[in-house]
Amino acid sequence: MPNTPQLSDRPRILVVGGGYVGLYVAKNLQKKVKAHGGIVTVVDPLPYMTYQPFLPEVAGGQIEARHAIVSHRTHLPDAELVTGRVTAVDHANRKAVVVPAEGEPFELTYQDVVMAAGAVTRTFPIPGLAEAGIGLKTIEEAVALRNKVLERIETASLLPAGPEREAALTFVVVGGGFAGIEAITELEDMVRSAVKKNERVEQDEIRFKLVEAMGRIMPEVTEEQAEWVVAHMRSRGIEVLLNTSLAKAEDGVLELTDMTDKSSAGSFGADTLLWTAGVMANPMVRSTDFALEPRGRIVTGQDLRIMNEDRTEVVEGAWAAGDVSAVPDVTGGLPDGTCVPNAQHAVRQAKLLAKNIYAHRYGVGTVTPYVHKNLGAVAGFGTWKGVAKVMGIKMKGGLAWLAHRGYHGMAMPTFERKARVIGGWIGSFVWGRDITPVYDLEEPRSAFVDAATPKPKPEEKKGDAQGSDAKSSQKAGASA
CATH class of the missing domain: 3.50.50.100 (FAD/NAD(P)-binding domain)
Incomplete structure (x- = not known):
């Protein structure tokens, strides 16, 4: 399998996935690791992170689509970015197989790996x-x-x-x-x-x-x-x-x-x-040598280090967080005692993971366990409509809608994106929802192809053709 000389040869922290966990881990580590002579490498098929709680509002015309995503290039300037998919991880040999957007697959060596591949839609074999x-x-x-x-x-x-x-x-x-x-x-x-x-x-x-x-x-x-x-x-x-x-x-x-x-x-x-x-853990984790629990998630300790199947040993140099991990929830989560796969856990785990990996690898700080009591849940059902339960307080209607927007506005990564989202909300409040559809996104060249395709010339009418022949004959006679 060919190597890629374009990538750094410095000690690497490989982040598999650039979603919420991957973005925050890389963002919080990139400068620190660089100062120690290392590099943070993020591999994801997309050049941006998507804030998924905003997808219903994007679909409903309340938020501009680009405002609900965060550019890796813009916010990870000191990280190494690879547009591609990690298809396999051989942690015993500290190697990962990367399939780039174009070109041949290659192996990427690393010192530490962060499994942050997230979740995918769970479907069933329903005809059609x-x-x-x-x-x-x-x-x-x-x-x-x-x-x-x-x-x-x-x-x-x-x-x-x-x-x-x-x-x-x-x-x-x-x-x-x-x-x-x-x-x-x-x-x-x-x-x-x-x-x-x-x-x-x-x-x-x-x-x-x-x-x-x-x-x-x-x-x-x-x-x-x-x-x-x-x-x-x-x-x-x-x-x-x-x-x-x-x-x-x-x-x-x-x-x-x-x-x-x-x-x-x-x-x-x-x-x-x-x-x-529903969703399920990204199936790429099945192509790793990490232990998986019954739901298909990576067995992960409370300090976010990957562990063996019976949680008796830590896998050195391997970390996981977010939807792809089975992190113990001491405050009560799923029936098996692990954290519910949601954005609330992902963002908090990501920030702690960055601190823990830095403390473990470079000896700055201490490795601490993840403990987070769920503060509640908020949901928006359209303008001035929603339901929420925050710190035991039940809300519905306009107050719940404000709580929903307040929480997710704060949780949206980076101040730049917060400002864009809030600006869009203000515009929507003043002018209403944008209900203009955009067509042909799947075939954006259709208009050009139609214009560039030669059109058959319209056939001349029979009478016009006879008249043209008569005129030609008269011209010929005059010339003679």
Whole structure:
């Protein structure tokens, strides 16, 4: 496997993944490690970190897409950045296999490794799901979702009454966790604004459906709050289908199953299917020599060092945090006693991991365990609508919405991005949501290709051709 001479030969801390954990670890270590003669290398297929809690607002037109991401080049000037994927880690030999965006795979040696590859969307083998559905884990998905929803409204406005128009105006979200609830309510708010400006579509034609396999939504909040959220959504015309799962999504028709008795729960046409039914640890961790727990996450100690399977030994030089790690939660988390995979844990673990790895490698400071008591949960459901439970205090409506924006505005990395997001919120408050779709993002060259393609010349009319021949004959006679 070829080497890459372009990369540094200094002692390397390899950060696998440039998401929330990877960004903060690299940001907090880059200058310190450089001063000690080392280098922090971040490998990620994308040149930016995505603040995923903002994806519903990006899809709903409340936040500009580029403001919800953080550039690695801008904020990691002293780190070594590699656009590519780590496909395997051989920690016994301190080597990782990197597949760049272009070119041949190569091996990268390191001194310490930070596993921060995050999570990916968890799906099931449902017929048609891969072809019909879209997730909400990336900024690209959020933008595509927003454009499709708005495009469907415009298209439906010119269709006659019937199944095709109904399918265009039906929007389905599968998954009743935070992501699904925030997404469907933000989209409903946006669609309501778009319909008000389109006289050919009536609000009572719009159908939003939430499909959740469990008997309740949002396990992060109290059951009382969850019931209030269901009632709130239904008051907005959103159909909430609990104990219901998606069985098929073929040929534009969704088929549902009643989970209580496994019987059919009906079928209907829908052009838009959003899948937010959970996440799982990035499957690349299976190509490492680290121990994994039943959920597929890396076994990690409370001090964020990777451990062996029975947690009796520390793996020297290996660290993990965020969604890809199974970090013990002494304050109570998942049933197995590990931290829930969410942004709140990721950001706090990342900052501690940077301190711990610096203390362990360079002897500055002490390695400390991760302890964080969950302060609560906040969720936004569109402008002035939300639910929250902060330090035991329950909130709903406008106050919860403000708590949601306040928390995530503070949690957004870097002051530059905070300012851009807050500026966008101010603009949205003054002028309303941006409901302008952008077409042809998947085929941006279509207009140019159409213009550059030679067009056939229009055929001359038969009469014009005869007249032209007569004139030619007269000219010929005059010349003679």
